[in-house]
Amino acid sequence: MNSSIAAPVPVSIDALVLALQNVGYFADRRLATAVFLALKLQRPLLLEGEPGVGKTALAKALGEVLSRSLIRLQCYDGLEQREALYEWNYAAQLLHMRAAEGQGSADMAQVEREVYQDRFLIRRPLLQALQAPAPGAVLLIDEVDRADEPFEAFLLEYLGEYQVSIPEIGTVCATATPVTILTSNRTRDLHDAVKRRCLYHWLDYPERERELAIVRAQVPGASAALATQVADFVGRLRSQPFANAFQRAPGIAESVEWAKALVALDTIVVDPEVVSDTAGILFKQREDVAALTRDMAEQLLQPADVDA
């Protein structure tokens, strides 16, 4: 997605909504406002919400809108600074030293200086984002809640100042502030210090119109009637009182997958039988698939028709 000509930052919230829409991301106005502020104030944006509501997709869409490269750091338990920021290429350094020895180079201090040069530095996502040429990159720090607390503490300097210190080289400051998106599924609460450096937005499940627009944009093969049925069905599934029956309600990603599957199965109208055949796409847990009974599917499909 690397492009040589970067697009300017949209001048207003409306322009941003439109630009995101053009790349297939349908943001509501509150989210667009938060993103707009993050761009203008050059602050990281922390997105929290249930899985599958479009947190990661937003970063990708922003990359496209701004025509900047997307650099992604996937966090996990035990993630360390050297996997996120930089590492020395030890093997190459050793080889270099051995080669210098072989050539009979006497000045060991000189050799040592040589091995701590730029070319032996392996840049990991965070450093890549700092050194990305102007106008900068879009940096996605995905599922930051999965990383452990020391890593979170390490992020503080990075997010606050956009600079890091490498002992052998010195301080590296951002050439251009990267547009930073952090996402969290809230498996644990993040530390306040991290939150204080970020703008915050809670991404909810979309309302019916937005979901319909997303399904129609992502699954062009689905007819208008089918897309409407999908959006209505999933929307109702998430709403009270049905939501209590399931451990995890399907996200937007699941609606889109489901619509794609229905198109692939040449479905014209969703009926309870189709629902029970394809429940595995909506739910990823055996208990949830079992909980979606035929009767419930019928009940869910019926009021949708009345509304329409």
Added chain:
Amino acid sequence: MSMPEGAAVAEGKTISSISQLGDARTGKLADNLSGFGRTLRRAGVRVDAARMALAQQAVMLVGLQRGDFCAALEAVLVSREQDRMVFRELFDAYFRNPNVAQKLLAQMLPSAESKAEPAKRRPRVSEALAPVRAARNAPPAREEDKIEFDAAMTASDLQRLRQADFNQLSASEYILVERLAREVPLPLPRYAARRTRPGVRGNRPHWPGAMHHAARNGGEVLHIPLLQRRRQPLPLLVLVDVSGSMERYARLLLAFLHAATAPRHTGTAVRRDVFAFGTGLTDLTPAFRLADTDAMLEAASHAIADFAGGTRMGDSLAQLRLAHARRLVGRRTLVLLISDGLDTGAPEVLAQELGWLRRHGGRLLWLNPLLRFEGYLPTARGATQLHRQAHGMLAVHNLGHLQDLAAGLASVLRQ
């Protein structure tokens, strides 16, 4: 549209129209924003001065159209999901509601009397909007005021509350004790997990680390770092009796367990599955995923259909075994069964199900509020079974015992 004096938030107004009005007007906006910030702080939303400065900048960027203004302030000032609804209610109240505008004015005028707030709001919002310096001669009519009064207790009062039985508390004391119970820590016992991390007490070599060190020392391996197993809290299965006799304990203990096993207290995510049982079984695990204890209690009481009904423990446990066994019960799972043992179901079913739970779980602990009676003997039918099957029995009828619970757990687990 009524709003606090000078609150310059109007539908459709743009920033340019405001700047034409001169500096005096924008100064009012800054005043209003900082007033709003103070109100948020009183509602428990963490807002510092840097955030307020950022909020000013944000407002300048998005303009004063109401929706954008609200969204911008929310993005800057709110950083927790559970604060969002509080923020929105306060925003509406502060920038629109005339009653609240009067109240806010009353904050400036010590002699002004304020009427009780009729609107139905979240407790945190109401507390934040209550006048700071309420008139001295105004009668302390509202429940919240009473609690605040109670909160300024002497040490001996606190001591008394610590020992008071949950069932004997007055309404306002109960609310206060419930708040206090949320602060009681419960350090859960930990076990060595399969996953490892570098550490000094390990018994396996950490080869990547060794290479890393070697590279620093010119390829010489001088030291082999070790990997030690991570320690993580035992998974928890909580079964709470919500029958009539347990009603007051159940709510309080739910609040306690929710707060004490929250990730912010334990440092790591604790696997906790929570079920309520009365005449049937209710899964409270989704409610426990909510971060705010108030929200959890609300969701839980919404979910429990048979609150304060009868107890059929055996049937409920059978339901648990049939529907959730695989997910819940493992060799390490610590099962906390909170009940007074006054069961109306068939004792043989209960015996069978408890036996199953005992065989499949790690430890089965019975938390019994009836231990408040001296010389208590588990002679009721249900209690006899519980006493026979549980690995240990602990008291949970007052704050003092809640505070000792962690030590009790540890001692039973050592047996």
